Amino acid sequence: MSSILLAAVSAIVFVLSVRAPVAEGEVGITRAVVPVLCLAVLGAGAYVLQRRHGALETVVALLVVCCAGFAYALSVDPLLASSQKSDSIVLSLPVVAATVSGVGRRSLASCLLVCGLSYVATSSASVLGTEIGQREIVVDFTALGSVIAVFALLIVLWLARRNAVQEAPALDRAxxxxxxxxxxxxxxxxxxxxxxxxxxxxxxxxxxxxxxxxxxxxxxxxxxxxxxxxxxxxxxxxxxxxxxxxxxxxxxxxxxxxxxxxxxxxxxxxxxxxxxxxxxxxxxxxxxxxxxxxxxxxxxxxxxxxxxxxxxxxxxxxxxxxxxxxxxxxxxxxxxxxxxxxxxxxxxxxxxxxxxxxxxxxxxxxxxxxxxxxxxxxxx
Structure with missing residues (x-):
């Protein structure tokens, strides 16, 4: 899921780099290189969060995701229109991608913790990078809605799994x-x-x-x-x-x-x-x-x-x-x-x-x- 979202954002960034005004002698598409590299680093951190569940690995991956999110927000800012705010879809999707990277954990508590930390770290880094770019800061309902939806889905799945585990002995006896x-x-x-x-x-x-x-x-x-x-x-x-x-x-x-x-x-x-x-x-x-x-x-x-x-x-x-x-x-x-x-x-x-x-x-x-x-x- 994270890789799909990041690939979609990369495609949007390439389109914006071509359509945005460029200075004389500058090739527009080259301006997408740095944001796309930042997205690649963010994706690597999200992959580690999904596959490696050790405490040290989780902390390092969260730091990588946070730094990559901050660098992405700074590098993509010149490609955005002046009217766009901090809740732009180009800024929201990386936050969503980082949030869903924690759903592969073994327990409900660890899933909720990693998803919440990923959301807080990436959204804070994105807001900081946007503020440096002097854009208006608003509530990003897209990213906020995604974390709420992920939490709700994880809880529902956990309840269903718990009921299935409780019913398993009876089904086995039958x-x-x-x-x-x-x-x-x-x-x-x-x-x-x-x-x-x-x-x-x-x-x-x-x-x-x-x-x-x-x-x-x-x-x-x-x-x-x-x-x-x-x-x-x-x-x-x-x-x-x-x-x-x-x-x-x-x-x-x-x-x-x-x-x-x-x-x-x-x-x-x-x-x-x-x-x-x-x-x-x-x-x-x-x-x-x-x-x-x-x-x-x-x-x-x-x-x-x-x-x-x-x-x-x-x-x-x-x-x-x-x-x-x-x-x-x-x-x-x-x-x-x-x-x-x-x-x-x-x-x-x-x-x-x-x-x-x-x-x-x-x-x-x-x-x-x-x-x-x-x-x-x-x-x-």
Missing amino acids: AKEQESIDEEARLLGHASSLLHDTVLGDLHAIAMLEPGPIPEGHLDVIHRDLDLLARSDELLRAPGSAAIPGLIESTSENRLTSTLARVGSRGLRVIVSGDVHELDTLDAAAEEAIVAAIEQCLVNVVVHAGVSLAELAIVAFGDEVTATIADAGRGFSASATPSDRLGLRLSVHDRMLGVGGSATVWSTPGAGTSVLLAVPRGGS
Whole structure:
């Protein structure tokens, strides 16, 4: 701001030096050299006031600004018309430039102090130089108004900053609370998906048994589910970090093998094609999500399709890994699917969306169902 004002004054001084009457053999523009040099020195002092905040540096800079203002008022006086008084714009703007040089201080008190001292020093020097030039001394409302405006602006900004600082802890707490709520919702969704994929599916399989003693294999499933429910706190870990026996194994191949074994125990044979090891290129969350979604799709075949055979193809395509699950069963109409059916919505679609992937379902009543799952390498 100071440099802009001083540049404007320099331009005015050059214009005045050209337009003012000159003696014979004198070049008018040369009379602007000394005032412009004084303005340059004043600008250097203002720069120090803005950038250097040490006590000694501030005092020296104020002295430089004061002396430069006095020399400027003396040197520019011959270029002014005789009718002009001490409040001429050519004399006021350097005072304003020096005043605003104190706004860069760290505290409100130091800003007000430096701005006030700069105003007093520069305006006094300007008045003294003008008085020596025998011009009429009047109140410079331009310079006075500028210092009042600067003081008011600094106070308003300080009050706004103080209010912002006072409100910052509350805003920080609100942000943390919202983050906690979002994380809890994500973890609860993850736990709900795991619960739906395991316990509810296993209970449905047991309900489909013929009357009589429960087979040993199904008893093992019951014990596993009871252990899973007893250790429900592990469900609230981030995807890929839980280590629940029988649910999440160490490698994608083991995960998928365990999935195929579980649906196989319910009478479904799955023909696998493609490259299972492509799942190893995914991060833990994406790998867990797609394997769990594959299992849910195969469980849906067992429960709803009415067939004992399904196909699974795992293929890498560009930056994505895809899994296609297809059966030739009953099929269904998406518009006729009950809203309380959580399998496709919660355990398939939401899982894929959670890792930046997608799930696309094609089904026609009487013509089977195909599901295409896609997740990006490296997660979302």
